Each structure stands twice: as C-alpha cells, then as structure tokens.
Amino acid sequence: MKVVIIGAGNVGYHLGIKLHQVxxxxxxxxxxxxxxxxxxxxxxxxxxxxxxADISKEADLYLIAVHDSAIREVAxxxxxxxxxxxxxxxxxxxxxxxxxxxxxxxxxxxxxxLQTFSTSRIPDFDKIPFCIxxxxxxxxxxxxxxxxxxxxxxxxxxxxxxxxxxxxxxxxNNFPNHLFHIGDKLLEQGGxxxxxxxxxxxxxxxxxxxxxxxxxxxxxxxxxxxSTINQHLKMLEKxxxxxxxxxxxxxxxxxxx
Amino acid sequence: MKVVIIGAGNVGYHLGIKLHQVxxxxxxxxxxxxxxxxxxxxxxxxxxxxxxADISKEADLYLIAVHDSAIREVAxxxxxxxxxxxxxxxxxxxxxxxxxxxxxxxxxxxxxxLQTFSTSRIPDFDKIPFCIxxxxxxxxxxxxxxxxxxxxxxxxxxxxxxxxxxxxxxxxNNFPNHLFHIGDKLLEQGGxxxxxxxxxxxxxxxxxxxxxxxxxxxxxxxxxxxSTINQHLKMLEKxxxxxxxxxxxxxxxxxxx
Numbered sequence: 001m002k003v004v005i006i007g008a009g010n011v012g013y014h015l016g017i018k019l020h021q022v023x024x025x026x027x028x029x030x031x032x033x034x035x036x037x038x039x040x041x042x043x044x045x046x047x048x049x050x051x052x053a054d055i056s057k058e059a060d061l062y063l064i065a066v067h068d069s070a071i072r073e074v075a076x077x078x079x080x081x082x083x084x085x086x087x088x089x090x091x092x093x094x095x096x097x098x099x100x101x102x103x104x105x106x107x108x109x110x111x112x113x114l115q116t117f118s119t120s121r122i123p124d125f126d127k128i129p130f131c132i133x134x135x136x137x138x139x140x141x142x143x144x145x146x147x148x149x150x151x152x153x154x155x156x157x158x159x160x161x162x163x164x165x166x167x168x169x170x171x172x173n174n175f176p177n178h179l180f181h182i183g184d185k186l187l188e189q190g191g192x193x194x195x196x197x198x199x200x201x202x203x204x205x206x207x208x209x210x211x212x213x214x215x216x217x218x219x220x221x222x223x224x225x226x227s228t229i230n231q232h233l234k235m236l237e238k239x240x241x242x243x244x245x246x247x248x249x250x251x252x253x254x255x256x257x
Numbered sequence: 258m259k260v261v262i263i264g265a266g267n268v269g270y271h272l273g274i275k276l277h278q279v280x281x282x283x284x285x286x287x288x289x290x291x292x293x294x295x296x297x298x299x300x301x302x303x304x305x306x307x308x309x310a311d312i313s314k315e316a317d318l319y320l321i322a323v324h325d326s327a328i329r330e331v332a333x334x335x336x337x338x339x340x341x342x343x344x345x346x347x348x349x350x351x352x353x354x355x356x357x358x359x360x361x362x363x364x365x366x367x368x369x370x371l372q373t374f375s376t377s378r379i380p381d382f383d384k385i386p387f388c389i390x391x392x393x394x395x396x397x398x399x400x401x402x403x404x405x406x407x408x409x410x411x412x413x414x415x416x417x418x419x420x421x422x423x424x425x426x427x428x429x430n431n432f433p434n435h436l437f438h439i440g441d442k443l444l445e446q447g448g449x450x451x452x453x454x455x456x457x458x459x460x461x462x463x464x465x466x467x468x469x470x471x472x473x474x475x476x477x478x479x480x481x482x483x484s485t486i487n488q489h490l491k492m493l494e495k496x497x498x499x500x501x502x503x504x505x506x507x508x509x510x511x512x513x514x
Contacts, residue, residue, distance in 0.1 A: 068485060094477075094485050115457055116475055118464065127456045153456070161447035165454075167489045171499075172440040172454050173461045174476030175506045176433035181470040181513065183429040190418035197422075197429050198466060199384045199410070200372055204430045205462050207375065209455060213438040218373055219431030220351075228325060228351050232424045241509050242428075248505055249432045252498050256438065 001146065004028045004059040005046075006074060008036040010117035011091050012065030015150075018125050020044035022149040028056050057082050061146070063111060064090040071095050075103035087139050093166035096159050097133050109134030109143045112157070114165060116173055125150045131157035131165060182242055214256060221253035258403065261285045261316040262303075263331060265293040267374035268348050269322030272407075275382050277301035279406040285313050314339050318403070320368060321347040328352050332360035344396050350423035353416050354390050366391030366400045369414070371422060373430055382407045388414035388422065439499055471513060478510035 001024055005016045008031040017040070020026050026046040031037035037048035049055065055062075055078065062083060066074055071090050078088065088100055089109040100108030110133040115123055130147035132154060134140035140156070147154040157165065180201065184194045207216045220228040229250060236243035258281055262273045265288035274297070277283050283303040288294035294305035306312065312319075312335065319340060323331055328347050335345065345357050346366040357365030367390040372380055387404035389411060391397035397413070404411040414422065437458065441451045464473045477485040486507060493500035 068482070094488065114453060116460055116464070118473070118475075121464065123460075124456075129453045129456060131453075155453065157449075161449055163488075163492060164443050164447040165449065166485075167492055167503075168440040168443040168454060169457055170476055170478075170489065170503070171436045171443070172458050174474070174478060174510070175436050175502075176458075177461055177465070177470050177474055178478075178506060178510045178513075179428045179432050179436075180465055181474065183425040184470055186421050186425040186428070190421040192414075192418055192422065194465070194469070196371060196386045196412065197425060199381075199386060200426055201429050201433075201462055201465070203373055203380075204434055205458055207373070207378065208434070208437055208451070208458070212451070213434050213441055216375070217431070217434055217438065218375075219427055221427075221431060221435075225325070228423075231351065231420075232427065235420060235424055241512060245432075245505060245509060246424075246427070248502060249435060252502055253431065253435045255498060256435075 001025065001061065001142075002027045002056075002059045003061045003063055004030065004056055005040070005063050005065060006030040006052075006055075006078075007065035007067075007091075008033075008040040009065065009067070010119055011113065012063075013040050013119070014117050014123050014125075015063070015065060015091065015113065016040050016044050016046075018123075018150045019146075020046075024146070024149065027059050030055060052077050053081065055081055055083065057086075059083075060087065061142070062086060062088040064088065064092075068092050068094045072099050072103065075100055075105065079104035087142065089134075089143060093131070093162055093169060097135065098159070101135070107134075107136065107139050109139050110157075110159075110162065111143055111147065112162060113151075114169065126152050129153045129155055131155055131162055133158055133162070179245075182245070185239075186242075217253060217256070219253075221250040224254065258282065258318065258399075259284045259316045260318045260320055261287065261313055262297070262320050262322060263287040263312075263335075264322035264324075264327075264348075265290075265297040266322065266324070267376055268370065269320075270297050270376070271374050271380050271382075272320070272322060272348065272370065273297050273301050273303075275380075275407045276403075277303075281403070281406065284316050287312060309334050310338065312338060312340065314343075316340075317344065318399070319343060319345040321345065321349075325349050325351050329356050329360065332357055332362065336361035344399065346391075346400060350388070350419055350426060354392065355416070358392070364391075364393065364396050366396050367414075367416075367419065368400055368404065369419060370408075371426065383409050386410045386412055388412055388419055390415055390419070436502075439502070442496075443499075474510060474513070476510075478507040481511065 026044040029041040034050040041048035089111040112131040283301040286298040291307040298305035346368040369388040
C-alpha cells in the first residue's frame with residue numbers, strides 16, 4: 001500500500017514513522033515547510049514536497065494530518081490535482097468526514113488516533129484507540145486493516161461519535177492537565193514540589209481503570225463538607241480564577257445523581 | 258512502639274494494617290461503630306473498643322483517623338481521659354495541628370498520608386508521600402521514623418504547606434475525576450465506552466511525570482482555536498453545566514502566562 005502523508009506535525013510525524021515501521025510505503029511527505037517534510041521523509045525513506053502541485057497521483061491513500069483549519073483548503077486543492085478518485089482520509093477528531101465530499105472526492109474516510117502527541121515522546125501506538133470511518137464498506141475495510149497494523153484498538157466511529165469523543169478528550173486531557181498546573185502553582189506558594197502530588201494523580205487514574213469515575217468520586221464536594229469547602233475557598237481568595245473554578249467544579253460534583 | 262488507632266474508616270483501616278505489617282504494635286482500635294473497630298482489630302491482632310472511655314492509657318501514640326469534623330471533639334474528650342501528656346497525631350490534610358493544643362495536649366503532631374484511599378484497593382504505601390509535623394523536635398523524629406517504616410517518601414510539612422497541599426489535592430484528584438465522569442457521560446451519549454479514553458488519560462499523567470503541566474498543555478483552548486471551541490460549546494448546549502465548565506476552564510487555560 002502506497003501512502004502520501006500530508007502534514008508533518010506531531011500526528012503526521014509519529015504516524016508516518018509508525019506506518020513505515022510496519023511496512024507501509026510512504027511515497028511522499030508534504031508539508032508547507034520543506035524542512036518539516038524533509039525531517040519525516042528522511043526517517044521513512046520517502047520524498048519531501050512542499051508544493052501540493054507536486055503531489056504524486058499514484059498513491060493508494062492520501063492521509064491528511066494538517067491542522068483542522070486547513071483540512072478543507074488542502075482537500076479542495078488536492079481534488080483539482082487529479083486525485084479526486086483516490087482514497088483520502090484525515091486524522092482529525094474535530095472535522096466532519098463530509099469535508100471530503102464537499103471538496104469533490106468520491107472515496108474518503110477518517111483515520112483518527114485518539115491520543116495526545118508531543119514531539120518529544122514516542123507514542124505506544126499499540127494502545128492508541130484508532131477511530132475509523134469511511135463513506136463505503138471497501139474503504140472502511142482498507143482503513144481498518146491499515147489501523148490494525150499499528151494498533152490493537154481499532155474502532156468504527158461515526159461523525160457524531162467522533163465529535164463526542166473529541167469534546168470528551170478535551171474534558172479528560174486538556175482540562176485535567178490545567179488542573180494539574182493549578183496544583184503545581186499552589187504547591188509553589190508553599191515552596192513544595194509537584195512531585196508530592198504525582199502518586200495521588202496516578203492513583204486517580206488507576207482507580208478508573210476498572211471502575212466508573214462516578215463511583216470513585218471522593219472529597220469535600222461529594223461529602224458536602226461545607227467547613228472544608230469554605231476553608232478552601234477562603235484560601236483561594238488570592239486566586240479569584242482558581243476560586244471560581246473550585247466553586248463551579250464543587251457545584252457540578254454535587255449535582256451528579 | 259504501641260499505637261492506639263482511633264477511627265477505622267479507609268485511612269485508619271489501611272494505615273493500621275500497614276503499621277501492623279511492619280511490626281508496630283496496635284494495642285487498640287477505636288471506632289464508634291464496634292463492627293468497624295472489630296474488623297480492623299481482627300486484622301492487626303488488636304482489641305476493638307467503641308467507647309472512648311475504654312481507651313488504653315499505656316500507648317506511645319494516639320493516632321486519630323476520624324473525619325475532620327470529629328477531630329476536635331475526639332481530642333478534647335481524650336485529653337480528659339488521662340492521656341493529655343502522651344503523643345497524639347491526626348492523619349488529616351485539612352485540620353490544623355493546633356487542634357491538639359486547644360484540646361489540652363502538650364505533645365502532638367500530624368501524620369498525613371497524601372493519597373486517596375478506598376475500601377476496595379490496597380494502597381502501595383511505599384510511594385505515598387507522608388506529611389509529618391510535630392510541636393517539638395523529639396516527637397517530630399518519632400513520627401518521621403514511624404512514617405519511614407511504611408513509606409520511602411516522608412516529608413516535614415508545616416500547617417500552611419499542608420493546607421496548600423490539601424486544596425491542591427482537590428484540584429488534581431477530586432476535580433479531574435469529575436471531568437473523567439463528564440467524559441464518560443458524553444461517550445454514553447454516543448453508545449461508546451469510557452475505555453476509549455483511558456490511553457489518553459494515562460498519557461496525560463505520564464507526560465507530567467518529568468515535565469511541568471504548564472509545558473504539556475495542548476488543545477483548542479491553548480491554540481485559541483475558536484472554531485473548535487465554538488463547535489464544542491454548541492455541542493454542549495444540551496448540558497448547560499458542562500458548557501459552563503468548558504467555558505471557564507478554557508478561559509482559565511488562556512489566562513496562563
């Protein structure tokens with residue numbers, strides 16, 4: 001199978017390397033920044049291009065890993081370059097599969113790895129849930145087979161489900177990370193190191209591996225321990241933003257049935 | 258060393274068992290509920306009592322693991338029972354060490370394991386940060402030595418630091434768990450299982466093991482990706498509470514310098 005990877009950011013980079021490792025032929029890597037295209041192309045024995053007009057017309061799959069805001073533009077441009085009959089897929093959690101139909105493609109899908117990627121960390125692909133969709137059964141099979149080469153967690157996920165997953169991912173990744181940051185800032189005030197909180201954070205996650213988070217909820221909000229809650233709110237007077245978050249999250253916990 | 262454990266809830270229960278395992282003599286276990294006292298006493302070869310008047314006067318340490326709201330009352334009562342010259346300590350993150358001075362004790366401290374305890378999970382004590390304090394150097398040593406028998410993470414933490422730790426613990430444990438619950442509820446709407454989010458949640462935590470959370474922040478809020486943020490807010494219209502949390506957390510992320 002011949003794949004062109006379009007976009008060499010964190011997702012394109014790690015995914016490209018992994019696909020190459022499992023024997024998929026990466027025929028080209030596109031990035032508007034030639035240097036980024038080169039960096040990945042070098043790793044996967046491929047050719048870098050920085051002009052969409054130079055995209056190969058001979059690939060089996062065009063894998064779009066650019067920012068959400070650029071997917072429509074890239075797809076529309078590609079459709080004019082003689083590949084509108086080829087299979088195209090994006091790696092995004094937030095963009096509808098319909099973007100490709102609107103751009104003029106006839107065979108299209110989604111190839112969304114539900115994980116947070118950083119330049120500095122090599123992801124453990126085998127555990128990453130791949131969320132796959134396509135506009136026809138044959139291409140669905142093609143994409144599911146491809147995902148199965150890199151992960152043992154492959155799921156057929158439709159547009160509506162993927163949108164839910166994406167907003168849920170913000171709630172379970174971006175937002176908790178910000179709360180960890182607040183914990184870090186509070187400890188800083190007492191000359192303490194974030195390390196003190198890591199065992200508690202790890203246990204928070206370990207507990208929900210086999211239990212519904214709702215069943216694992218603890219703390220002053222759940223206990224309706226107003227004395228502790230008021231003591232915390234008073235302490236947070238110096239940080240009105242944290243105080244407001246504390247109040248709202250406490251309120252939200254208490255409303256769960 | 259002879260210890261009386263007062264309170265047989267999750268903290269008292271697990272701590273009692275661990276202390277017994279490392280060779281500390283648990284001479285009595287007190288709980289207002291005789292059955293709870295018995296359950297722990299049986300595990301640690303000790304005697305259950307459910308009346309404070311029956312508390313032994315011969316112990317070296319009286320370890321108070323009752324609810325925050327009951328510490329003052331229990332300490333005040335104990336002081337009248339002939340043990341006010343003995344070492345007393347509580348296991349709470351939220352209660353001042355001064356509660357014991359006010360109750361009439363002369364030797365007192367704090368023995369606070371910074372972890373969330375559940376009945377059903379056996380904690381890995383060695384990794385639990387113990388936050389120790391005392392009103393005199395000798396008893397500080399006693400409590401630090403005791404904590405060192407069960408954990409390799411023992412810290413001298415004063416009242417002000419402990420208060421910060423306790424509110425930080427709410428931010429990094431209670432609140433993220435609630436956000437995991439919201440993720441779970443959102444997936445339910447699409448007939449999907451929470452398992453899909455677990456690798457992402459684990460990675461969120463793995464990333465901050467060696468990095469400041471602030472450096473690891475990602476997502477639409479940080480990118481100021483208004484198109485995705487507005488799409489998410491629109492999706493959350495059915496859940497006004499979640500929508501308000503989303504808005505406030507997004508705003509808070511964007512205010513970080």
